[in-house]
Amino acid sequence: MHKGSISARLFWLSALWLVVALIATGLLLTALYSRALERSQIETLNFNLETLVARSLESNGLDSPEVQAADPRFDRSTSGWYWQISSLEGDLINLSNSLVASQIPQLLTPFDKQNARTGILSDDFGTRLRIIERKVTVLGTQYIFAVTGNVDDIENLTGQFRQQTFIVLGAVGIMLAIMSALVARVALRPVGKLAAAIEKVRSGEAPSVEGIYPRELTPLADELNELLRSNTQIVTRAKSQVGNLAHGLKTPLAVLRNEVANRDDELAGVVHAQVEKMNEQVKTYLDRAQMSARSSIIGSRCNVNKVVPRLVRVMQKLHKERVCS
Structure with missing residues (x-):
């Protein structure tokens, strides 16, 4: 009486495990890549914020043309990479070339002990922004330095990485499935010899x-x-x-x-x-x-x-x- 095949069972069990493992691996790699991009963006924003503060202290005034961020993306219009310097009352003092005819959305969360706060909001063009603000005292007056990064860029890069990752993992899964089928046949040869x-x-x-x-x-x-x-x-x-x-x-x-x-x-x-x-x-x-x-x-x-x-x-x-x- 025949009831299924051992080699077929081994193949389908290994194939099912491969599908689950590869999907989990793809999702894990995508999550790790997304987190790495987020950390890189936060570090870049903090670096440019410190650059703005340093150049503001070195220049003749906060509205000086010498006050510029180091990243060239702050010069592209509607790029999602903006910076601005404003007073506590909200009056603009200086801003990036990319922020012409617009303004960074205002965060409502309070500043922490380091006089900094962060959040994610959308600008006038619907672009999601990661906003980092810091209160800085210049010549006895407090100002708010704000820089933003494009969160949608991270999601687009993550989506592209996810697609490429699953294509590669799919090819690897096919090769592993073929290998598991061959291994099952080779491993069961002694059973055929015994029969x-x-x-x-x-x-x-x-x-x-x-x-x-x-x-x-x-x-x-x-x-x-x-x-x-x-x-x-x-x-x-x-x-x-x-x-x-x-x-x-x-x-x-x-x-x-x-x-x-x-x-x-x-x-x-x-x-x-x-x-x-x-x-x-x-x-x-x-x-x-x-x-x-x-x-x-x-x-x-x-x-x-x-x-x-x-x-x-x-x-x-x-x-x-x-x-x-």
């Missing part, structure tokens, strides 16, 4: 399961050989007992036949007929015992296609009056 050895025993070509098998299959092969030896001993004893019984009955039957040989009454005829039937049965079982003794392998088989035609030819010669085919 072939058992078939040889069943067909009478071998007396026992022969061959060298892996450690996992060796106990099974040994147990099969023990079972075969046990069955052989049982069958041998049964045949011996049948032969002994036939030999034991042969002498009493001969005596009975001799006793009724010289009598011609009805009882003698009945006894003689039954004795002859019993002699035929005894002879049959003795012949079978002799044939079994010649065979060293229990369960040996012959090629019917070769034997039957010969028997038909013999029967046709012996019984020409009958049709044998």
